[in-house]
Amino acid sequence: MVKLLVNGTLREVDVPGEMPLLWVLRDEIGLKGTKFGCGIAQCGACTVHVGGQPVRSCSTPVSSVGDKPVVTIEGLSALEPGSAIQEAWAKLDVAQCGYCQAGQMMSAAGLLAATPKPSDAEILAAMDGNLCRCATYPRIRAAIRLAAGLDSDGREG
Amino acid sequence: MQTRRQMLFTVGLSAAGALLVGCNLLNDGKPAAPVRRKAPPAGTPLGDFVAIGRDGSVRLFAKNPEIGQGSKTLLPMLIAEELDVAWDAVFVEFAAVDAKRFGPQFAGGSMMTPMNWEPMRQVGAAARALLVSAAAGRLKVEPSTLRTEAGHVIDASGKKIPYGELVAEAAKLPPPDVKSLTLKPKSAYRILGKPKAGVDTDAIVHGDPLFGIDTEVEGLRYAVYVKAPVYGAPLVSADLAAAKAMPGVEEVFALEGVAPPKDGQIGLAPGLAPGVAIVGRNWWQVNRAREALNAKWADGFGAQHDTGIYAARAAELLKGRGKPHERIGNVDAALGQAARTVVAVYDAPFIPHLTLEPQNCTARPTAKGLEIWAPTQFPQDGQAVVAQTLGLKPDQVTVHMRRCGGGFGRRIMNDYMVEAAAIARHVKGPVKLLWSREDDVAFDYFRPGNTHRLRAGIDADGKVIAYDVHGVSYSRGGKLVDGGELFLNAQPPFLVPNYRLEKSLIETIVPTGWVRAPISNTLSFVHECFWDELAAAAGKDPLAFRLEHMKARFDSPVSKPGPEGAPFDVRRMAAVLELVGKRSGWGAAKRPAGTGMGIATYFSHLGYFAEVAQVKVAADGAWRVEKVWVVGDCGSIILNPSGANAQVQGAVLDGISQLRQEIRFEKGRAVQTNFDAVPMLRHSAAPEVDVHFHLTDHPPTGLGEPALPPIIPAVVNAVYDATGARVRTLPLTAERIQAARTTRAA
Numbered sequence: 001m002v003k004l005l006v007n008g009t010l011r012e013v014d015v016p017g018e019m020p021l022l023w024v025l026r027d028e029i030g031l032k033g034t035k036f037g038c039g040i041a042q043c044g045a046c047t048v049h050v051g052g053q054p055v056r057s058c059s060t061p062v063s064s065v066g067d068k069p070v071v072t073i074e075g076l077s078a079l080e081p082g083s084a085i086q087e088a089w090a091k092l093d094v095a096q097c098g099y100c101q102a103g104q105m106m107s108a109a110g111l112l113a114a115t116p117k118p119s120d121a122e123i124l125a126a127m128d129g130n131l132c133r134c135a136t137y138p139r140i141r142a143a144i145r146l147a148a149g150l151d152s153d154g155r156e157g
Numbered sequence: 158m159q160t161r162r163q164m165l166f167t168v169g170l171s172a173a174g175a176l177l178v179g180c181n182l183l184n185d186g187k188p189a190a191p192v193r194r195k196a197p198p199a200g201t202p203l204g205d206f207v208a209i210g211r212d213g214s215v216r217l218f219a220k221n222p223e224i225g226q227g228s229k230t231l232l233p234m235l236i237a238e239e240l241d242v243a244w245d246a247v248f249v250e251f252a253a254v255d256a257k258r259f260g261p262q263f264a265g266g267s268m269m270t271p272m273n274w275e276p277m278r279q280v281g282a283a284a285r286a287l288l289v290s291a292a293a294g295r296l297k298v299e300p301s302t303l304r305t306e307a308g309h310v311i312d313a314s315g316k317k318i319p320y321g322e323l324v325a326e327a328a329k330l331p332p333p334d335v336k337s338l339t340l341k342p343k344s345a346y347r348i349l350g351k352p353k354a355g356v357d358t359d360a361i362v363h364g365d366p367l368f369g370i371d372t373e374v375e376g377l378r379y380a381v382y383v384k385a386p387v388y389g390a391p392l393v394s395a396d397l398a399a400a401k402a403m404p405g406v407e408e409v410f411a412l413e414g415v416a417p418p419k420d421g422q423i424g425l426a427p428g429l430a431p432g433v434a435i436v437g438r439n440w441w442q443v444n445r446a447r448e449a450l451n452a453k454w455a456d457g458f459g460a461q462h463d464t465g466i467y468a469a470r471a472a473e474l475l476k477g478r479g480k481p482h483e484r485i486g487n488v489d490a491a492l493g494q495a496a497r498t499v500v501a502v503y504d505a506p507f508i509p510h511l512t513l514e515p516q517n518c519t520a521r522p523t524a525k526g527l528e529i530w531a532p533t534q535f536p537q538d539g540q541a542v543v544a545q546t547l548g549l550k551p552d553q554v555t556v557h558m559r560r561c562g563g564g565f566g567r568r569i570m571n572d573y574m575v576e577a578a579a580i581a582r583h584v585k586g587p588v589k590l591l592w593s594r595e596d597d598v599a600f601d602y603f604r605p606g607n608t609h610r611l612r613a614g615i616d617a618d619g620k621v622i623a624y625d626v627h628g629v630s631y632s633r634g635g636k637l638v639d640g641g642e643l644f645l646n647a648q649p650p651f652l653v654p655n656y657r658l659e660k661s662l663i664e665t666i667v668p669t670g671w672v673r674a675p676i677s678n679t680l681s682f683v684h685e686c687f688w689d690e691l692a693a694a695a696g697k698d699p700l701a702f703r704l705e706h707m708k709a710r711f712d713s714p715v716s717k718p719g720p721e722g723a724p725f726d727v728r729r730m731a732a733v734l735e736l737v738g739k740r741s742g743w744g745a746a747k748r749p750a751g752t753g754m755g756i757a758t759y760f761s762h763l764g765y766f767a768e769v770a771q772v773k774v775a776a777d778g779a780w781r782v783e784k785v786w787v788v789g790d791c792g793s794i795i796l797n798p799s800g801a802n803a804q805v806q807g808a809v810l811d812g813i814s815q816l817r818q819e820i821r822f823e824k825g826r827a828v829q830t831n832f833d834a835v836p837m838l839r840h841s842a843a844p845e846v847d848v849h850f851h852l853t854d855h856p857p858t859g860l861g862e863p864a865l866p867p868i869i870p871a872v873v874n875a876v877y878d879a880t881g882a883r884v885r886t887l888p889l890t891a892e893r894i895q896a897a898r899t900t901r902a903a
Contacts (some may be wrong), residue, residue: 008463015439016404023441027379032371033364035562037513042832045513073364086362093354093799096807097225098361099368099513099562127840131832133513133563134225135810136803137843156806156845 007075017063033073044130054110073102088147096134129147186329213321218252220259227800239281241305258603264534267859287327350656350797367561369532372519379440384432385454386826395452405442414697473606479659486655491623497616504678506819510761514562515597518577521587526553532561539571566671602670619695634660647725674862677761683755685870741786743770753879757870765790772875779893792857804860812868814838
């Protein structure tokens with residue numbers, strides 16, 4: 001049995017330790033918000049926080065998590081500055097298909113937790129691992145600036 | 158704080174499947190944050206698209222698939238406008254898949270707006286008319302003395318009756334004659350023309366299960382379907398027992414393929430490819446078991462299907478003549494009179510769709526037949542093709558739409574739906590089939606490549622008088638492949654008096670299909686880049702050269718309907734071209750060395766688009782787009798400005814992404830199968846996109862696609878402007894830019 005602290009709740013799952021965290025979350029615990037995109041940590045759709053850091057859960061063996069808390073998109077509201085990110089994403093109508101946005105928001109949450117007022121270059125560096133097939137990139141960046149209180153006009157670029 | 162938030166969140170999550178969203182409009186023109194709310198009571202139906210609750214809540218049914226193009230928001234906006242309800246009061250659900258009640262239900266061709274702009278408003282107006290009639294009956298007045306606003310009927314004295322109090326009575330009245338309905342003038346709009354956030358926004362930002370891949374049904378198991386990397390190759394051998402012995406695996410079995418229907422298009426999927434299904438309780442475990450399967454396939458027939466072989470074949474074909482396809486005037490005579498002749502060969506590769514949500518489908522056998530939950534662009538076709546392939550009647554198959562994690566044309570094909578249905582029938586229980594990313598790329602319906610030899614004659618005044626095209630595309634089973642058409646929808650044939658198109662075909666086994674702005678997304682590159690070459694040969698500015706040729710047609714500006722069925726109005730294109738020149742400062746600013754600007758126009762999906770790209774090319778050939786300006790004419794009103802801007806930005810950035818993509822084939826199989834080998838545009842390479850809509854007195858048209866085609870040639874032309882290097886083969890690589898520089902220097 002593997003014990004996991006997910007969004008503040010202790011979970012016990014009977015899975016091999018090598019199973020990636022993504023599939024433990026989706027198929028064992030039933031949290032479907034974290035998405036599968038590539039399986040090789042190239043697209044960022046599966047980004048969650050482990051011990052406060054954004055990680056690609058498709059390439060994170062569940063055995064490596066240990067007692068570090070896991071936070072998924074379903075738990076983002078409880079993070080600082082999770083609600084601000086959700087509100088900014090909604091206000092700027094960021095999503096097109098929406099599939100990548102959980103990963104984008106978790107990466108953004110990691111960025112703003114570490115760097116509350118990021119420069120444009122810091123935003124690009126933190127977000128470059130998250131692909132958006134619809135290319136909502138200009139609005140994602142605007143939403144990060146809005147959530148960080150850097151920019152209130154929704155400048156897209 | 159954390160505890161309270163988490164508790165609030167848990168409350169929300171428990172009803173996640175039923176959560177819907179209302180939207181507000183902020184005065185600053187940005188959509189307001191949606192308010193998290195539960196679905197209203199079912200309400201009383203007024204027709205198939207509208208239900209109103211006693212509490213005044215309004216439930217609207219969105220009939221078309223949502224692939225990120227905004228249908229689930231825009232279609233209800235059209236209804237809500239004429240129904241005259243507050244957008245805040247509206248809750249949206251997908252409609253059932255049912256052609257009898259909802260007509261055609263699909264996402265494709267940027268057709269949602271032109272096909273639904275009038276009927277959806279009529280749906281709203283009809284429901285409103287019933288409510289007004291009910292009020293008139295109660296008040297014993299003529300309906301014409303009543304007006305409506307924000308979910309109320311208001312009489313001449315100003316007395317308001319909420320729709321919720323009228324709906325039971327209204328539902329008993331006969332539906333009004335469509336001809337009796339008067340639609341609002343644009344000046345009276347309260348919802349259309351205002352930015353509205355997507356109706357699923359709230360669910361998306363909270364990670365609620367929305368997408369096909371998130372579907373859960375009781376007793377669900379997970380499946381992969383292992384197929385030959387050479388499409389359709391039959392299975393020779395596989396170690397089913399070894400795969401079954403893998404942890405978490407419950408069933409392993411081979412399925413024989415089912416050939417596609419021979420004639421016509423009952424369904425766009427090709428039957429069922431032969432393969433081996435692996436079923437179990439956890440997708441990662443069943444996916445891992447494929448290695449143990451050690452499947453061997455009779456795939457030798459793929460040997461001659463190789464990108465290098467195709468290229469050699471195209472070069473050979475271009476030495477000769479093609480099959481006549483289109484002809485205007487006398488090209489040979491005009492070439493004989495030309496002051497200058499320009500010849501070039503352009504080559505576009507196969508590219509993938511790469512929806513970020515890999516193909517997947519959930520299917521459950523029922524007493525009646527099958528129930529299916531699918532992220533699909535074409536649910537009605539999926540129902541038909543599943544029924545046909547599995548020997549069922551269409552009414553035995555129920556399909557539910559799920560939000561699609563991208564479409565781009567891939568989900569027009571329902572092959573994954575057939576696979577899930579076949580596996581679920583075999584195991585007699587609910588199954589979610591999920592493709593790995595490698596499956597998703599290998600078994601794509603690729604955008605086919607093409608090769609063109611172009612020859613143009615220019616007269617002494619710099620006017621193009623002859624335009625001669627020999628295009629090489631692909632056939633499969635002797636028939637032109639899907640997405641491989643070479644016709645030109647408007648330009649240059651409409652602008653040149655003598656035009657000829659000849660066509661040759663290379664036989665392929667690679668499945669092909671439609672990728673966002675299909676056909677146009679290669680032909681824009683070929684012809685708008687060549688047109689740029691002609692401007693240079695004529696010694697003219699690329700914008701001025703285009704405009705001169707357009708203005709020469711102003712005496713007879715509208716073409717006959719072309720292959721897309723739509724006439725082309727050259728005045729509309731000239732207007733957006735002039736505007737994009739002004740907005741981008743075309744020809745004005747001096748640019749730093751290595752920075753260039755390129756321009757292109759294209760008419761597709763009823764939309765007129767002109768785009769300018771500013772591109773920086775480094776000494777080593779590395780390039781990046783710094784800024785893009787777009788001017789589009791898609792009619793008299795931008796129905797949802799938030800969605801419209803997003804579609805244009807997305808289409809432009811998608812085009813920039815396509816410029817670096819290629820799928821190559823060896824022995825009939827795709828070489829690149831994941832994002833490490835197929836580049837997709839990332840944050841750091843996505844420039845600012847300036848979007849401007851030029852409103853004209855025409856019905857509104859769709860925006861999912863028409864902004865894409867011009868950006869590809871605009872970028873390639875900007876590379877020429879920056880470096881003098883003409884790159885005529887995609888993908889646009891640093892190596893090709895360097896090679897073209899060398900050619901020029903020589």
